[in-house]
Amino acid sequence: MPNTYSQLYTQIIFAVKGRENLIKESFREELQKYISGIVAEKKQKLLAIYCMPD
Known part of the structure; x- marks a missing residue:
C-alpha cells in the first residue's frame, strides 16, 4: 500500500x-x-530513561 505509515x-x-x-x-x-x-547503536530513538531506585 502506498503512503502507509506506522509508529x-x-x-x-x-x-x-x-x-x-x-x-x-x-x-x-x-x-x-x-x-x-x-x-543508539541499534539506531532507535530513546524518548525517556530513568533507573528508579527500589
Missing part, C-alpha cells in the same frame, strides 16, 4: 529477582548511559 512505542521494564535493591545511586547515571548507548 510503534514500546515500554520496557526490568526488575531483579526478589525485587532486591541492586541499583545503587552511584551507578544509576552510568547505567542510564550504557542503556542509551545500546539503543
Whole structure:
C-alpha cells in the first residue's frame, strides 16, 4: 500500500529477582548511559530513561 505509515512505542521494564535493591545511586547515571548507548547503536530513538531506585 502506498503512503502507509506506522509508529510503534514500546515500554520496557526490568526488575531483579526478589525485587532486591541492586541499583545503587552511584551507578544509576552510568547505567542510564550504557542503556542509551545500546539503543543508539541499534539506531532507535530513546524518548525517556530513568533507573528508579527500589
